[in-house]
Amino acid sequence: MSSAAGQSALPGRGPGQVYEYDTLAARNSRLMPGDRLTVKIRRFDRSEGGAAYQEFSVPYRKWMRVLDVLNFIAEQDAPDLAYRWFCGSKMCGTCAIRMNGREVLACWEAVEPSMTIEPLRNLPVIRDLVVDRTPYENKVAALEPWIERTTPYPQFPEPLNHKQMKDASKALDCISCMCCYSACPVIGLGDLTNFAGPAPLVQLGQSALDPRNDPEKIKRSLAATGIFNCISCYKCEESCPASIPIVSRIIEPLKAKAALLVPEMAKHSLALRDIVAYRGRIDPTALILRVQGYRALSGLSRAIRLLLRGKINPFRTFLGIKTGAAPAASRLLGKDIHQK
Numbered sequence: 001m002s003s004a005a006g007q008s009a010l011p012g013r014g015p016g017q018v019y020e021y022d023t024l025a026a027r028n029s030r031l032m033p034g035d036r037l038t039v040k041i042r043r044f045d046r047s048e049g050g051a052a053y054q055e056f057s058v059p060y061r062k063w064m065r066v067l068d069v070l071n072f073i074a075e076q077d078a079p080d081l082a083y084r085w086f087c088g089s090k091m092c093g094t095c096a097i098r099m100n101g102r103e104v105l106a107c108w109e110a111v112e113p114s115m116t117i118e119p120l121r122n123l124p125v126i127r128d129l130v131v132d133r134t135p136y137e138n139k140v141a142a143l144e145p146w147i148e149r150t151t152p153y154p155q156f157p158e159p160l161n162h163k164q165m166k167d168a169s170k171a172l173d174c175i176s177c178m179c180c181y182s183a184c185p186v187i188g189l190g191d192l193t194n195f196a197g198p199a200p201l202v203q204l205g206q207s208a209l210d211p212r213n214d215p216e217k218i219k220r221s222l223a224a225t226g227i228f229n230c231i232s233c234y235k236c237e238e239s240c241p242a243s244i245p246i247v248s249r250i251i252e253p254l255k256a257k258a259a260l261l262v263p264e265m266a267k268h269s270l271a272l273r274d275i276v277a278y279r280g281r282i283d284p285t286a287l288i289l290r291v292q293g294y295r296a297l298s299g300l301s302r303a304i305r306l307l308l309r310g311k312i313n314p315f316r317t318f319l320g321i322k323t324g325a326a327p328a329a330s331r332l333l334g335k336d337i338h339q340k
């Protein structure tokens with residue numbers, strides 16, 4: 001009830017983009033037909049090997065979207081401009097780009113007086129605003145996002161209720177636009193992690209959060225996700241044009257399943273939870289020892305530097321000192337501190 005009321009006060013998309021003045025009508029009202037828009041487009045051709053920004057001046061038309069600007073430039077000034085679109089109505093996800101540092105759908109986003117338009121991040125650029133989706137498609141295929149039933153198909157319609165499908169059904173709204181993938185800072189780290197990324201996890205969520213799927217199948221898929229590399233920063237959720245609650249309804253439920261089905265993946269998270277429940281605080285020394293064991297000694301010089309900077313306090317760790325928040329933390333996290 002309260003959330004519905006909140007949404008009516010702030011219609012639109014995720015945090016940071018959900019304001020009355022951020023609607024198409026409100027943003028267009030800042031411009032008059034005929035006003036000049038300054039548009040800088042990052043142009044790149046892999047075969048030419050160079051990237052540079054090219055500036056265009058485009059006359060504003062009423063209700064103009066970023067896609068209209070790109071179409072105008074392609075028709076009038078730069079017929080070789082490469083960009084993608086298909087449905088023109090927020091359905092196919094092919095027109096995603098970055099505008100003034102935000103991931104948006106060109107066919108849905110209102111123009112700004114001054115715009116810098118770039119291709120999505122974290123995917124190879126083929127030319128101008130067109131990115132190569134192969135890394136995403138390969139990741140999705142590797143996760144095998146389909147259902148393997150443990151019981152035969154019973155009847156039509158299947159006896160499923162809304163509660164059973166509440167998370168999977170959110171994932172089914174995905175239009176594979178890659179905005180979340182571009183916004184994710186962990187994907188931006190490249191090969192430093194084996195994280196599949198938000199968009200592939202949403203694809204996996206469609207089947208892994210479906211109660212008909214075989215837990216053994218889900219376990220195999222989750223083991224390939226590197227899901228605990230996600231730092232829950234919500235950048236993906238903020239950028240999703242389909243308003244999918246990516247973190248709270250897809251990634252967190254998948255993490256919970258992974259902790260249950262593949263506990264070795266969740267070693268760091270489970271240790272952190274235990275430590276906070278027991279001590280009422282994050283204790284970096286205890287966390288390192290729990291996760292790395294004796295291997296932690298190999299980083300002795302780093303540990304000494306952290307000690308000198310006051311970042312860790314091994315004495316508090318070894319004396320098992322708790323804060324006053326420990327009983328509440330234990331209660332909230334479902335742990336009995338007296339058992340530790």
Ligand code: SF4
Binds near residue numbers: 230234235
């Ligand atoms: S919440 Fe996780 S998946 Fe989403 S952007 Fe942050 S790190 Fe990436």
Ligand code: SF4
Binds near residue numbers: 093174178199202244
């Ligand atoms: S989850 Fe949202 S942002 Fe990510 S690919 Fe799907 S629709 Fe796009």
Ligand code: FES
Binds near residue numbers: 087091092105106
């Ligand atoms: S063109 Fe299909 S979503 Fe924009």
